[in-house]
Every structure is written in C-alpha cells, then in structure tokens.
Amino acid sequence: MTDSWATFGADLHIELAGPGLRSGLMDALRDAVRTGRLAPGTRLPSSRSLAADLGIARNTVADAYGELVAEGWLTARQGSGTRVAERAAPRRPATGTARSLPARRRPAHNLAAGQPDLASFPRAEWLRAARRAVTAAPNEAFGYGDPRGRPELRAVLADYLARARGVHADPERVVVCSGFVHGLMLMGRVLRERRVRETAVESYGLDVHWKLLRDAGLRTRPLPFAPGHGTRTSALAEAKGVGAVLLTPAHQFPNGVALHSSQRSAVVDWARRTGGVVLEDDYDGEFRYDRQPVGALQGLDPERVVYLGTSSKSLAPGLRLAWMVLPEDLVGEVLEAKGTMDWVSSATDQLTLAEFIASGAYDRHVRTMRTRYRRRRDQLVATLAERAPGVRVSGIAAGLHAVLELPPGTEQSTVRAAAWQGLRVEGLTRFRHPDATAERDALVVGYGTPTDSAWPGALEALANALA
Known part of the structure; x- marks a missing residue:
C-alpha cells in the first residue's frame, strides 16, 4: 500500500511502501534527505501532526x-523541533566529458558592450515607486491585462518620449x-504576414537580431556602412x-555614429515611396555627451x-520592459501577434516604471548615470592617449561603449592579449553581418559595464593588453 501526505507548515511528499510502517517511514525520510529533497535545517512536522496526516x-x-536522530540523519532539540541534520553535500560523479575539459578561467574584468552598470540600479527609488504604484493601483490591475500594456505606463511613456526623444x-x-527582442519578434511575425520576404539591416549589429528575423522567415540584407x-x-x-529595414539611427551599434541627416531623409523617402517599414532601435538614446x-x-x-525603446540600458535589462510606438495601421496586427492578454510583462513592474518616470526619478537617474559614464569615457580616452597613443578612439559622443581602431590584422591577437590580462572584450568582427564586406580591425569596449570599483582594474588591464 502507498500513502501520499502533505505536512502542516511545509509541503512535502513521501511515499510509504511495504508492510512495516516504521521502517517504511524511516527509509522514505532517509531517501528524501539523501537526494536533497529535504535540505539540511528543514523542520519536520511534529510526530502528532505527521501521524494524523498518515493515519498511523x-x-x-x-x-x-x-x-533517525540516533543515526545522525535528524536532530531534535527542545523548542526547536525535529530538523534535518547538517550533512556534507553528496559528491556528484563527474562525467567523462567534464573530466576531459580543462577548467576555464573566468575573466576578472568585463568590458563587453551592451550592458549598463548593474550595481547602479536605483534600488531605493525603485522600491519607493513600487510602494506608491501598488498602493494606488486599481483592483483590475492585478488581473489579465490589456495586450498593449498598462494604460498608466503607456500614457507616461507617450509624454516622456515626446519630451525627451x-x-x-x-x-x-x-x-x-x-x-x-520581444518587440522585434512580434514585428517579424507581422512583416511575414504582410508577405515581406527580405529585411535590410546594418552591416554591423547583433546576430541575435538577424537570427530572430530569419526565424520569422525573413532574409536579411546588409546595407553598406560609411565612416x-x-x-x-x-x-x-x-x-x-526589401520590405523593411532595421536601424539604430541615434547611435549605430557598435560603430557609435549617428545616422547622417541625408541618410535619415533617404530612408524615410524610401519607406513612403515603397510602403516599406522602418524599425528604429533606440537602445541608448538617453546617453549623449559631446x-x-x-x-x-x-x-x-x-x-x-x-519606434522601439527599452529600459535595458537606462535602468537594467533584468526588468524586461520595452515599448513600441506604432503606425496606426500596424497596431491591430501587432496586438494580434502578441495575443489577447498581456502575459509577458508584469503589471506591477509596469506600474512601478510609470510612477518612476512620472515622479521625475527616471530623469534624475539618467542624468546621474550620464555624468558617471562620461567620466569613465574621459578616463578611457586619457589612459589610451598615454599608454597606447597609436590607438584611435571613435564612437564616443554618446552611448556606453567606444570603438578602438587597431592596425590591420591585429584584432584577434589583441583580443587574446586582453584574455591573458583577465579581460573580456570583443572585436568589431564579432558584430559584422556574414554577408557584409570586412572594413577594419577594432575593439568594441563597453565602459558602462563594470562597477565603479571594478572600472580602474578593467582600464588597467585594457591598457596593458594594448601596450
């Protein structure tokens, strides 16, 4: 006979098998501890409660x-109840593959582009905004939401984007x-339904974006890049x-230049003339310096x-909050692709961001981080001018990364030299579209990624690698 039980206070599941109830219970508890289902320190139900649950x-x-206490599996102390004893974690046997692979040294410093300083996330302000937002939220905010997102956030975003961008x-x-990525995935579906078969992209960008478009059934064609x-x-x-084009006009990723006015006019004229769709990735438009x-x-x-914007660079990618501002004729198609309810973005996070922006905390945070990132950029430029004067730095008027021009044929050796210094950094080649023509060797250095305490060490490692 097999009995299943749930304990009072903590949900556990143990099966008693065999004729001996006491021995069966002991075996089941040993097995639960041995396999880790009952972690060290877990308090077990009282003997009275467990007996009532099991009917014994x-x-x-x-x-x-x-x-089990005598055997060392459990401990029992007055006032503390019966608990799982502290034991050494069982050693898992290593697989043949794991033994054959050498241990990989984790980089001590990270200058990969594409991420802000996560240690600077405004936790206290965010918590205060969350408290205010949840307190004021209507009851319906905690139900299945509008697929467009919370109306409070959409209204605040409309005002902010008009003012700031x-x-x-x-x-x-x-x-x-x-x-x-979610927004691009939705647009990929919409474009496919519109029978678009080819999308133009920049010759340098992120391969994950090109892959998303290909997964939607769209070919990607790189456009030439002019320094x-x-x-x-x-x-x-x-x-x-070509029926659509994906661009980063305010700050081309990763080359770091703004789209020239003549080219801005050219893409809009093309879209009007052909009925094409322009996808604008404004990933770090808040950060500009010179x-x-x-x-x-x-x-x-x-x-x-x-227009596609995101909080990933201004706040943190872990929030998973972004937004699209759509032409009128695309709203219905995007909502159909998204579904009948908002199941991907937390309503409380949306309400918190709305309050965070409306209270002015977002603007204050952006200004603070703009000053901090600019200081790091200036330190980067000054250090390289002193330690590696042959390296030209470009793409630094805005954003969170810089491009370091290298002599032809030295990109890969420089990346390896950086790895020897315990530094993670990426070459420009890593961002080139497979069908684009190679242009130059360079490093893409994300000076926004390290914490304030880690930045001096990362900068020193970079200077050593380039020297």
Missing part, C-alpha cells in the same frame, strides 16, 4: 524520528513588450524586394517608422 499511531512516528506618441499606439555618415540607407533605392541630442527618426514620419 503517533508512537510509530516518534520511534522513527528517534532512530521627439517621438510622436499617442498612448493608443504604444505597446509594452518584454524587451527589445562618419553611418549606414548608407540611400542604397535602399536599389534594393529590390553633441546635441539626436531626435528619434520616428519624428520624421510616424506612419512609416516603428
């Missing part, structure tokens, strides 16, 4: 507990999504069969440009 005599449970945003056209001008969108005039703010491309034609 209390003395049977008490005797089983007593013997020059976006023409109606709250009814704002759709909240779980990160930029100083950014992506040559004028080449779209001769790109037959230039006037570059407004969103969407402001030139809100009916042809899909």
